[in-house]
Amino acid sequence: EGHISYGGALRPGEGHAISQYVQQGKHIPRRGEVVLNADEIQRFEDLGYVIIKG
Template sequence: MAQFVQQGKRIPRRGEVGLSAEEIQRFEEAGYVMSGSRHSKINVVRIRKENQVYSAEEKRALATFNYEQRAMRESKVREDLRRLVDKTLGKLAEAEHDPFADK
């Protein structure tokens, strides 16, 4: 279903399996009433299904974005911690090497 929505095509309904979206559209333009087209309830279900596909894509995009943001924050924290450790160890190393240094 996601492929149909991404391509902007109508999702085939029961009874229309085997027909392409273009064929279904041509039949409807010719005046044929296709499966589900005559009932507003079916159209509501179709719209809800399409929205589920959109929300699934949005959820995937949001999850990817959140993962990248979390990775950036963790990288920054890791780098800050590394700098702090290097700075602290550097001061300790200087103090150990020169115990008579001016303070």
């Protein structure tokens, strides 16, 4: 496999990281959520919290 371009709006490595979440069927973290993993985000959202960009 060669290099994949995810566009100019993403930081280096960000597109690949997002694709890993998609392949695993997990919530894609928005910027600002990087301190939480996908399972932690889902637990907060299940409780009714809305995770917003900080």
